[in-house]
Amino acid sequence: MTMRRNDFRARNHPAWWAFWLHRVSGLLLALFLPVHFTLLAQALHGTAALNGLLRLTDSALLKVAEWGLVTLLALHLTGGVRLLLIEFGPASGLRKNWIAGGVGVALAVGLAFALSLLA
């Protein structure tokens, strides 16, 4: 006797998507960290080494990547605050208002960063 497994229909609700966003943004940010530390470590080899790599961030592709990074950070931050509220705050359901608000704030932060890139 084995069991049936759920498909996407069982998962298609806001709190599950909030979980998915939090997990995916967390994994992508974790992938970014080694790159981040490698770049910072160049400072140990002197100014020229660091600046050489930092000049890469002037490219358009990396600007877009930076925008993605900022948006992911904002998403992960607001999603994390929601989880902390569920776990430690007064009981108030799945706090879907925080899902909507968090996604809104993250998009606004991303757009503000994109604007600053254009300026």
Add this chain to the structure above:
Amino acid sequence: MSETTLQVRIWRGGSADVGGTFQTYDVPRRDSQTVLDVVTHVQRAIDPTLSYRYACRVGMCGSCAMTVNGKARWTCRTHVSRVIGDDGALEIAPLANLPVVKDLATDMRPFFDKWAAARGRFQGAQTRLDDFARVSPDSPERRAANAGIECIGCGVCYGSCDVVQWRPEFLGPAALNRAWTLVNDVRDTDRRERLRAVAGDAGCHSCHTQGSCTERCPKGIAPTLGIAGLKRTVGRAAAKGEL
């Protein structure tokens, strides 16, 4: 109602790996028809070999839960009009995450074994000769217990939980919700053992807060919040060296 006939797909046989599959039946559409009414019609008027489980028909016993159009639901209180697709589709399958016995009937033993593993049984110190325990309805413990006490053990949360699917030893939302109501029962004397039972890898800390249990619970219980309460309580007890 424009359609007079429902085309219903119902799971027949065991799970897919032993040849189970959906079969289609034509069922007359009626006013105020529940999903359980549809299943009952198929068994009584079309194919008496269809196996399913129900008892009270009024949302008390928790035995008729099935997967309806992909989501776990109590079928006796689920009106067809509320779940039917835009194309008139109705798909009825057994609950997920539980072994399929036959057709729509699942083996609920793993579900209830986990209630026992989470020490979901009240353990008191008084006898019937003692006076009633007096618990203020306004106390935080009583309020927390109240929030989860109406569980009917239908398994909808268990069949909706991804963590149960990914990690089969996970105690699941219902067992942990039961443990949480007992942790808040000031008469109970088994608190320490219960916290130990839910503190391990199969316990409350495995919950990923996906909220499917809370989203689907037909009684409006929020096991997610009970599990969060267990995480806090277990954490505090561990910090004090009480576990």
